[in-house]
Amino acid sequence: KQEVTQIPAALSVPEGENLVLNCSFTDSAIYNLQWFRQDPGKGLTSLLLIQSSQREQTSGRLNASLDKSSGRSTLYIAASQPGDSATYLCAVRPGYQKVTFGIGTKLQVIP
Amino acid sequence: KAGVTQTPRYLIKTRGQQVTLSCSPISGHRSVSWYQQTPGQGLQFLFEYFSETQRNKGNFPGRFSGRQFSNSRSEMNVSTLELGDSALYLCASSLTAGVDEQYFGPGTRLTVT
Numbered sequence: 001k002q003e004v005t006q007i008p009a010a011l012s013v014p015e016g017e018n019l020v021l022n023c024s025f026t027d028s029a030i031y032n033l034q035w036f037r038q039d040p041g042k043g044l045t046s047l048l049l050i051q052s053s054q055r056e057q058t059s060g061r062l063n064a065s066l067d068k069s070s071g072r073s074t075l076y077i078a079a080s081q082p083g084d085s086a087t088y089l090c091a092v093r094p095g096y097q098k099v100t101f102g103i104g105t106k107l108q109v110i111p
Numbered sequence: 112k113a114g115v116t117q118t119p120r121y122l123i124k125t126r127g128q129q130v131t132l133s134c135s136p137i138s139g140h141r142s143v144s145w146y147q148q149t150p151g152q153g154l155q156f157l158f159e160y161f162s163e164t165q166r167n168k169g170n171f172p173g174r175f176s177g178r179q180f181s182n183s184r185s186e187m188n189v190s191t192l193e194l195g196d197s198a199l200y201l202c203a204s205s206l207t208a209g210v211d212e213q214y215f216g217p218g219t220r221l222t223v224t
Contacts, residue, residue, distance in 0.1 A: 031210045043115075043201055044215040051210075089154065093210065098167045099144065101154040 002027045004092050006102035013080055014110050021075040021105045023090035028068045032093050035064050035075050037086040038104070044089065048075070080109045113138065115204050115216035123222045129190040132219045136183050136204030142166075143185040144213065145177060148199040157200075160185055161208035189221075197223045 003026045013019050023033070032051045036044040048057045048064040050073065056065040063076040073090060089104040116135045124130050136143050145157040156169040160179035177187040183204075189196055199218045205211040 034213060036215070041199075041220070043217040044203075046212055046214060049212040091154075091213070098156040098159065098169055099213070100156070101146075103153040 002092060002094060002097075002100045004090060004100050004102040006088075006090060006105050008105060009103065010106040010108075012108045012110060015080060015082060017080050017109075018076070018078050019080055019107075021077070021088050021107070023073040023075070023102055025071045025073075025092045025100075027092075027094065028071050030068065030092050030094050033064075033066055033073050034091045034093065035062075035073075036089045036091065038089060039086050047088075077107075080107075082109050082111050085109050115202060115214055117200075117202050117216040117219050119219060120217065121220045121222075123224060124192050125224055126192055126194060128192050129188065130192060130221060131186055131188045132200055132202075132221075134185045134187075134202030134204075134216060136185070136202075137214055140204040140206055140214075141183050142205045142208040142211070143179055143183065144203045144205075145185070145187050146201045146203065147171075148201055148218070149197075154201070157187065159208060166208045192223045194223050197221060 005024045034049045035047040050057050050066040061078040066073045087104040087106045091101045093099045118133045142161045144159040147155045159167040163179045174190045179185045201218045202216045203213040205213045
């Protein structure tokens with residue numbers, strides 16, 4: 001059974017700081033891993049999708065890496081802004097099996 | 112291109128009643144997945160449909176069911192509602208089942224009293 005863990009559960013940083021969010025999974029037989037952000041009471045917004053054959057993906061100030069062998073992914077946010085405050089979730093997709101989500105990391109960026 | 116839409120956005124029901132939630136995927140997407148989100152359990156997978164066929168099912172009781180229509184729109188139904196069914200129900204669409212990026216709708220907030 002796939003288990004996904006996100007550490008830390010919550011993080012508070014001053015504006016402008018670079019930060020790293022972590023996601024670990026127990027079964028390395030995955031097709032892809034997707035990072036999302038969720039604002040309170042809202043749906044999920046897709047940030048980055050990394051296929052199993054890729055090592056990293058970048059979008060603007062965001063960079064996500066994937067190390068399948070160690071069962072880890074990181075989301076790097078550069079020059080954080082108050083608008084980045086949200087809960088960040090990672091989801092592991094083992095092909096045609098069900099997607100498993102982590103509980104998320106709640107990020108607060110203080111102006 | 113319009114995103115994933117879910118209706119209704121908010122719903123209040125009484126224990127024992129049943130409810131039907133609707134999800135319209137992004138145009139051209141043929142796969143729809145449903146999730147339940149609660150503060151204690153996080154996002155839990157309910158089921159996934161592709162081309163009107165259920166591809167995967169999560170660990171939920173038989174009171175939770177779903178279907179997908181030929182136009183890829185999907186509905187989920189919960190019968191005999193319990194207080195613990197209060198949650199945000201999220202729908203996600205993707206081009207195909209299994210490997211594509213998922214796009215989520217805004218969710219339906221269900222409150223059971």
